[in-house]
Amino acid sequence: MLSDPQEKRLSELLPKLRKIRHDIHQHPEIGFREERTQALVRTWLQDHGYTPRDSAKTGLIAEVGRGDRTIGLRADMDCLPMQEETPLPYKSVHAGLAHKCGHDGHTTILMGVAAMLAGQKDELGGRVRLLFQPSEENINGSGGKAMVEEGALEGVDEVYGLHNWPDYDKGHVRVCAGPTMAQVHSYTMTITGVGGHGSQPQLCRDPIVAGAHLVTALQTVVSRGLGYDGGAVVSVGTFHAGDADNVIPGEAKLSGTIRSFDPAVTERVLERVDEVCAGVASTFGVTVAPKIVPGFPVLVNDPECAETVHRVAERVVGPDNHSEAGLPMAGGEDFAYMAAAVPGAYFFLGAKKPGETTPGCHHPDFDFDDDLLETGVRMMLGIVADRLT
Secondary structure, eight states, X not given: OOOHHHHHHHHHHHHHHHHHHHHHHHSOOOTTOOHHHHHHXXXXXXXXXXXXXXXXXTEEEEEEEOXXXXXXXXXXXXXXXXXXXXXXXXXXXXXXOBOOSSHHHHHHHHHXXXXXXXXXXXXXXXXXXXXXXXXXXXXXXXXXXXXXXXXTTTTOSEEEEEEEEEEEETTOEEOOSEEEEOEEEEEEEXXXXXXXXXXXXXXXXXXXXXXXXXXXXXXXXXXXXTOTTOOEEEEEEEEEEOSOTTEEOSEEEEEEEEEESSHHHHHHHHHHHHXXXXXXXXXXXXXXXXXXXXXXXXXXXXHHHHHHHHHXXXXXXXXXXXXXXXXXXXXXXXXXXXXXXXXXXXXXXEEEOTTSOOOOTTOTTOOOOTHHHHHHHHHHHHHHHHHOO
């Protein structure tokens, strides 16, 4: 629970945080290009007495307090390569870039936490390291991995991160121990056949027909390769081939994602993908060249850290509003690198409005719910109080 002076300070702070969140939303920046966001956060930190340092190119690290024990708090800063379609007064001013996952809100929450902690630094029973992380959305260029490799967690005992989640009821906190979010692989498959005139398919080796069968066959990797308990997802996200309606092209390309929660399951999925590719190639007389790129590892929450989040949520949102429901989920998160480096927990703030259809993360109509700013700040401050008392 916050003291009366802290409650007053938070009440005064929230209108400022909403304006900051809208400003970040209006000026979205892609991974490792968050220069404006970095400058905004740096100025805020300096104005509150911090001495921030750069990390992972466009990230920032700042620390407050003193003592032997250190708690890390992380927020992601980047946007998605999506067009802003919503009629918001603070809609994106950059074509093809938009905050459609809520990182604008996550960054603002940590800025609020920084402001609150600056006013109670002499009361802390240890140190708090604030980790403003770039490039979470880029599976092939993880800012979380870069920060860990640069030593951002050296001396940190535990680390915590959060994410808004419109599938969970507003006012609820969700967290679980153990595997929480999936290991992610991305893939491309190049199908090479023999092109020709659309009127003479018998003289061709059609990569589009082969690709269509490959899409269908990939759906059996989990349903027929893993049995009743599944534990993985294989999805096709793109299919590109041809430029003219009367030409059979010589090449087609697929791409997609593979998600799983266990290395043994991942290995089996990758084996089956290779077998399916070889089978389709043989059947249609084409070549299929799969290229699979490992992405984020499984995000594993430390049991004690997860229990800390539950304990704090009990006080912040109430005993009936925190649970493990809906977890683990098949989304991927590069907080996994931080949680692998030191004990940690990643938790979710529900954003689903009662009686409404709330657009989910990555949806064109998504916008972060400003009401979660207060919940997020209270949760992070509660974790600090719980672990450093």
